Amino acid sequence: MEFIQEVIANNLAKMRKERGLSLDNVSELTGVSKSMLAQIENGKSNPTVTTLWKIANGLQVSFSAFLKEVDKPQIEKINRNELSPVIDDDGNYLVYSIFPFHPEKKFEIFTVELKPRFRHIAEKHTGEEYVLMQRGTLTLDIQGEKFELNPDEMIKFNANTEHIYINSTEELVRFYIIIFYPE
Known part of the structure; x- marks a missing residue:
């Protein structure tokens, strides 16, 4: 396993x-x-x-x-290349949990890879989602409204609405997601 x-x-x-x-x-x-x-x-x-x-x-x-492991040290250095992703859509959408949710902090941070020419339909969920682009061009469809994001661009939205991540390019897209849970 x-x-x-x-x-x-x-x-x-x-x-x-x-x-x-x-x-x-x-x-x-x-x-x-x-x-x-x-x-x-x-x-x-x-x-x-x-x-x-x-x-x-x-x-x-x-x-x-x-994805949370128990008894983590207070100072934590993470190399994404050493993390195992959660894989969806036949390996076209990979999610790496960088900093898992902690109830006192009320947020979690992921890095996501979306393969070329692929789209991922996200499940609606609670909280606010912050997407921070790292590599490539991502089209984010939020309830039918499309937003194009390039490296060093960010967007925030309520995640309880329909949202779709789209990579229309021939390049891998990589971005960070921060999910904040207000309550």
Whole structure:
């Protein structure tokens, strides 16, 4: 089992048991099948970004709550190349959790890679989303309104609306996402 699968499996099982929920209960809350939840908890399935968002929304937790390791040091230097991504859309959308959610800080930070000529339809979720461009040109469709972002450009929006990340170019697009959870 890959390290990231193990972390996700342990965190999902811990959340479910702490709340006294059965797999059936979690399935009803999230819209994810009981068998898929069992496979994730047993480390037999590496969930997609979309599946993790469904579980996070249903359990009302942050996305990175599933990616959080325990007992991290207070000073943390991170190299993105050493992180394992959560992969969605057949490897065309990769999410690296840089700084997972912490309830006292109320935010989480990711770096995302979107492959050439690909679009990712994001799940609606709570919080404000901040997108900071690093590489390439990203088109962000927020409820039908399109915004083109280039390196060193940023945008902020409420994430509880439909939003689609689009890479219309032949280059890899890389950007950071900060999600702030006001309450």
